[in-house]
Amino acid sequence: MPRAVALALLVSSAAACAGDVPEAEWSNGLLPGAITEQGETVTALWNGAWIAALATGAVVIGLIVWACLFHTRRRAKAELPPQVRYNLPIEMLYTLVPLVMVSVFFFFTARDSEELTYVSGDAPVKVKVEAFQWSWRFTTTVNGQTTEPVTGMPVSDYQQGPQLVLPVKQRVEFDLETDNVIHSFWVPEFLFKRDVIPGIPEDNPGRKFEITTLDEPGVYAGRCAELCGVDHSRMLFSVKLVSQQEFDQYVASNQAGSAQ
Numbered sequence: 001m002p003r004a005v006a007l008a009l010l011v012s013s014a015a016a017c018a019g020d021v022p023e024a025e026w027s028n029g030l031l032p033g034a035i036t037e038q039g040e041t042v043t044a045l046w047n048g049a050w051i052a053a054l055a056t057g058a059v060v061i062g063l064i065v066w067a068c069l070f071h072t073r074r075r076a077k078a079e080l081p082p083q084v085r086y087n088l089p090i091e092m093l094y095t096l097v098p099l100v101m102v103s104v105f106f107f108f109t110a111r112d113s114e115e116l117t118y119v120s121g122d123a124p125v126k127v128k129v130e131a132f133q134w135s136w137r138f139t140t141t142v143n144g145q146t147t148e149p150v151t152g153m154p155v156s157d158y159q160q161g162p163q164l165v166l167p168v169k170q171r172v173e174f175d176l177e178t179d180n181v182i183h184s185f186w187v188p189e190f191l192f193k194r195d196v197i198p199g200i201p202e203d204n205p206g207r208k209f210e211i212t213t214l215d216e217p218g219v220y221a222g223r224c225a226e227l228c229g230v231d232h233s234r235m236l237f238s239v240k241l242v243s244q245q246e247f248d249q250y251v252a253s254n255q256a257g258s259a260q
């Protein structure tokens with residue numbers, strides 16, 4: 001059943017490339033399973049917000065149903081019901097309850113936004129992402145060692161796009177850059193996307209974000225999430241999460257300037 005619902009929701013975008021749509025599960029609030037700690041934070045915020053909204057909805061619908069039934073029984077009397085204008089306690093309640101609800105949402109959203117946009121600056125792995133029409137160039141720097149950039153071309157299958165190799169259980173900083181139009185860097189399993197906007201200076205924090213990968217080795221589809229021209233839909237790439245050992249080997253055999 002969850003798969004059927006997810007499929008129905010995604011069918012329009014999935015029709016052309018069924019293989020790259022992550023599975024949505026009820027336990028994640030129909031989100032893809034996160035592969036970063038930050039993604040888990042997003043899942044918790046999303047699920048918490050839904051639970052709060054559904055609980056509120058249940059109370060409101062309960063009160064509506066109760067009121068309908070209550071008033072149906074007395075329909076014969078066409079009198080005005082008792083008016084509660086200027087009833088201070090009730091009006092305080094009307095004002096304070098929504099204020100508390102909005103404050104709770106605001107608190108958790110602000111707290112998590114702060115965490116999701118936090119960039120420590122000392123992540124061991126740094127990735128420069130250059131977006132262009134219509135693909136990506138990834139340049140990875142590990143402890144000051146820069147690897148050969150990976151440059152892609154427009155493709156119809158993400159597995160043929162440029163591949164970004166990253167280690168599991170590691171902090172990774174992204175720096176997003178473009179010199180043509182606005183793109184958006186999106187890996188659905190990160191549960192996060194960030195616009196890549198031309199003209200933002202290098203030291204601007206809006207260009208950067210940081211993730212901590214989970215122990216979830218695998219190959220994940222990534223895409224451009226901002227309509228950026230004729231081949232936007234073919235601006236596909238993949239992220240491969242590997243063990244630290246495998247990652248070290250990858251870095252060693254892909255040094256910038258070394259013979260390929």
Ligand SMILES: [Cu+2]
Pocket residue numbers: 131132134182183184224225226227228232235
């Ligand atoms: Cu794009």
